[in-house]
Amino acid sequence: MRNNSRFAQVRSFDIDRVAAAAGSDPDVLRMENLDTDVPPPPAAVEATVHALTTGQGNSWLPFSGLPVLREAIAADLRLRTGLDFDPVRQIVVTSGGTSAVMPVLLATTEPGERVVLTDPTYAGLFQRVRLAGAQPSLVPLRVRDGLWRLDRDALLRVSDAAALLLMSPSMPSGVVLDQEDWAAVAQVCERTGAYLIYDAAMERIVFDGHPRINPCRVDGLAERTIVIGSMSKEYRMIGWRIGWVAGPPDIMARVIVAVTYNTTVSSGFAQLGAAAALAGPSGVEEAVAEYQLRHDTVIRELDGLPVVRAAGGWSCLVDAEALGLGAPELSARLLERGRIAATPMTAWGEAVAGRYVRLVYSNEPVKRLTELRDRFTAALA
Numbered sequence: 001m002r003n004n005s006r007f008a009q010v011r012s013f014d015i016d017r018v019a020a021a022a023g024s025d026p027d028v029l030r031m032e033n034l035d036t037d038v039p040p041p042p043a044a045v046e047a048t049v050h051a052l053t054t055g056q057g058n059s060w061l062p063f064s065g066l067p068v069l070r071e072a073i074a075a076d077l078r079l080r081t082g083l084d085f086d087p088v089r090q091i092v093v094t095s096g097g098t099s100a101v102m103p104v105l106l107a108t109t110e111p112g113e114r115v116v117l118t119d120p121t122y123a124g125l126f127q128r129v130r131l132a133g134a135q136p137s138l139v140p141l142r143v144r145d146g147l148w149r150l151d152r153d154a155l156l157r158v159s160d161a162a163a164l165l166l167m168s169p170s171m172p173s174g175v176v177l178d179q180e181d182w183a184a185v186a187q188v189c190e191r192t193g194a195y196l197i198y199d200a201a202m203e204r205i206v207f208d209g210h211p212r213i214n215p216c217r218v219d220g221l222a223e224r225t226i227v228i229g230s231m232s233k234e235y236r237m238i239g240w241r242i243g244w245v246a247g248p249p250d251i252m253a254r255v256i257v258a259v260t261y262n263t264t265v266s267s268g269f270a271q272l273g274a275a276a277a278l279a280g281p282s283g284v285e286e287a288v289a290e291y292q293l294r295h296d297t298v299i300r301e302l303d304g305l306p307v308v309r310a311a312g313g314w315s316c317l318v319d320a321e322a323l324g325l326g327a328p329e330l331s332a333r334l335l336e337r338g339r340i341a342a343t344p345m346t347a348w349g350e351a352v353a354g355r356y357v358r359l360v361y362s363n364e365p366v367k368r369l370t371e372l373r374d375r376f377t378a379a380l381a
Contacts, residue, residue: 010127011347018331022341029364029375032341034171034314036362038287040236041277048240048273057268063260065093065244069271072278073229073244080203081216081227085246092256093271095263097201097230097243098124103258104226104245105132105163108195113162116188118150120317120345120353122171125199127347129165137161140352141175143308148175152184161194168213169202172348172358173317174295174310176210179218186220195251196221201230204284206312207292223248226255231274233314234284241266242274294361294369301372307359314362317345321355323380330357330379338379340372 018032051057057066064070070087077085085091094100101124109115111133117126119138129136139155141148164185168177177185189196198215206212215221226247231237245255265271291314298316299309306319320330327344334340334357345353361369 006131006133010130011123013123013347014331014343018335018341018343021335025339027339028335029340029368029371031359031361031364032343034233034360034362035238036236036314037365038236038290038362039283040240041281041283043279043281044231044235044237044240044273044277047276048269051269051272057270057272059268060265061268063264064088064256065091065265066268066271066275069093069242069275069278070244072275073246076278077227077229077246080200080214081222083216083222086249089249090252091244091246092252092259093265094243094245094259095266096241097199097228097232098128099241099263100228100243100245100259101125101128101165101197101199102132103255103262104197104228105129105134105165106258107251107254108197108226109134109162114160116155116158116161116164116166116194117349118166118170118173118175119349119351120173120356121165121349122167122199123347125165125167126349134162138350141173147309147311148173150175150177150181150184152181155181155184155188158188158192161188161192163195163197164189165197165199167199167202169205169310169312171202171313172315172345172353172356173308174313174315176206176311177213178211179213182213182215182218182221185215186218189224190220194224196225197228198225199228201228201233202313204234205288205291205314207288207295208311210311226251231277234287235274235277235282236287237274237277240270240273242270291362294364294366297366297369298359298361298372301370302376305376315358315360317356317358318342319355320344320357327355327357333379334376336379337381338375338377340375340379 306322
């Protein structure tokens with residue numbers, strides 16, 4: 001059997017392994033996954049049900065997405081970016097946001113070229129770079145004043161890249177990039193000729209008044225930014241599997257081809273539900289308030305332990321090595337002794353990520369999260 005270099009360094013998420021070990025025990029705090037019990041917009045549910053009961057949308061044509069959805073995405077992007085994206089030439093609908101990553105990487109990189117990501121970063125981004133045949137180049141996040149910060153000096157030392165693949169807020173850390181961070185990104189893109197691939201899945205899930213900056217509004221980035229969007233996080237529509245890509249017309253011509261020959265789009269009835277959600281009301285502000293309440297509960301419960309506050313998103317990280325443990329060992333103890341399912345970050349970066357365990361708070365109510373201190377105490381005993 002021939003070896004395939006694309007798979008040589010690809011590692012498992014570990015989410016599935018932890019979930020399987022937790023089984024269906026109702027006592028386990030399910031903090032390993034990125035589902036949510038915060039409901040989706042009612043309009044999305046109603047539109048999807050209506051489409052199903054009336055026989056609409058039982059198709060995946062056209063390949064680039066229903067016009068009504070692409071137009072709704074263009075309207076949403078106009079508010080976020082200040083730019084007018086042509087729904088036909090500059091937007092393509094994908095089967096979820098993460099499924100958009102591979103086509104974009106294939107359209108922007110050649111085998112062996114460097115793609116800059118943060119350490120830690122979402123494993124679905126990091127490992128896809130390897131699968132695409134490109135080479136991950138990691139810039140560390142650092143904990144300063146109790147929050148994650150981008151190491152801008154390390155970023156500015158990047159001398160060669162085909163693309164920068166970034167989120168803000170970013171999984172799993174919850175780091176939010178500020179104006180100076182994006183200015184550094186623009187400088188690197190200008191010097192290297194790289195595209196910015198911006199995963200905007202959690203753009204509005206920001207806490208504590210941290211800046212919410214779309215990079216398309218930063219000088220030098222609008223003409224080289226490819227935006228990947230999704231209904232999963234902000235709109236809580238995970239099961240709909242609706243995402244999209246938007247960007248400059250020249251690169252989008254290639255992205256659309258790559259999407260068409262990869263997974264095409266999601267079902268038409270799900271697209272109709274997504275279009276209804278984008279038309280509003282979305283419930284995003286109420287959902288963000290709930291996520292912040294859950295996040296703050298986790299931080300309060302773990303006061304005195306090496307947990308890092310998130311500036312946004314659905315998860316925060318605990319430093320296993322600061323507790324004298326490896327991340328896999330802490331993950332195992334949390335499940336076996338504390339009945340907490342939590343994923344070690346061994347596939348989510350390298351030197352920085354590998355020492356942390358992730359706690360997802362999007363699918364557990366505050367009442368259950370108030371049990372964290374006792375459960376951690378049991379795990380560490």
